[in-house]
Amino acid sequence: DAGVTQSPTHLIKTRGQHVTLRCSPISGHKSVSWYQQVLGQGPQFIFQYYEKEERGRGNFPDRFSARQFPNYSSELNVNALLLGDSALYLCASSLGGDGIYGYTFGSGTRLTVV
Amino acid sequence: AQSVTQPDIHITVSEGASLELRCNYSYGATPYLFWYVQSPGQGLQLLLKYFSGDTLVQGIKGFEAEFKRSQSSFNLRKPSVHWSDAAEYFCAVGPTGNQFYFGTGTSLTVIP
Numbered sequence: 001d002a003g004v005t006q007s008p009t010h011l012i013k014t015r016g017q018h019v020t021l022r023c024s025p026i027s028g029h030k031s032v033s034w035y036q037q038v039l040g041q042g043p044q045f046i047f048q049y050y051e052k053e054e055r056g057r058g059n060f061p062d063r064f065s066a067r068q069f070p071n072y073s074s075e076l077n078v079n080a081l082l083l084g085d086s087a088l089y090l091c092a093s094s095l096g097g098d099g100i101y102g103y104t105f106g107s108g109t110r111l112t113v114v
Numbered sequence: 115a116q117s118v119t120q121p122d123i124h125i126t127v128s129e130g131a132s133l134e135l136r137c138n139y140s141y142g143a144t145p146y147l148f149w150y151v152q153s154p155g156q157g158l159q160l161l162l163k164y165f166s167g168d169t170l171v172q173g174i175k176g177f178e179a180e181f182k183r184s185q186s187s188f189n190l191r192k193p194s195v196h197w198s199d200a201a202e203y204f205c206a207v208g209p210t211g212n213q214f215y216f217g218t219g220t221s222l223t224v225i226p
Contacts, residue, residue: 042216
């Protein structure tokens with residue numbers, strides 16, 4: 001069985017640009033969450049989607065948006081990139097909508113903003 | 115406010131020695147607690163979780179953790195560390211509004 005897959009694995013963008021990150025959850029998982037992990041820190045919650053609806057939003061600016069598609073895959077979009085957006089972006093899927101049984105994480109997308 | 119504190123930024127142990135990684139949390143209700151491990155350049159892998167019941171939980175790779183409500187702690191232990199255990203370890207608590215809170219991690223180095 002495929003795990004959580006994220007694409008691309010690495011990305012370099014210029015300040016002010018826009019980026020789209022993609023995630024495919026484990027088959028059967030209907031919930032996708034996005035986390036940002038800055039170097040040397042723990043993951044910070046950005047969004048959670050369940051059954052194509054936003055169920056949670058962390059303390060991130062409106063430049064960050066996301067959506068979930070009918071096949072439960074998800075996109076994270078970041079507009080007007082700042083140097084501080086450089087981080088590892090992790091997607092996590094879970095069976096239920098609340099993640100209480102734990103997440104399965106993808107390997108992440110390493111975003112570098114220059 | 116919900117938060118997780120991992121007091122040890124970095125720990126070094128000898129292979130075969132025992133290990134304990136500390137985790138303290140602040141949470142307004144009965145917490146769901148997790149330990150994850152992250153190898154360099156990788157995502158996080160779930161080691162174990164606690165919901166309720168027996169306060170000593172067993173996980174994968176020979177890890178265990180003990181929930182102590184009176185101390186707001188959920189420390190991770192392993193009796194004998196292997197070189198392959200070298201990684202970053204994260205404690206997490208939640209959920210609040212479907213959000214989980216992670217600590218800043220403990221980096222484990224294993225020396226031969």
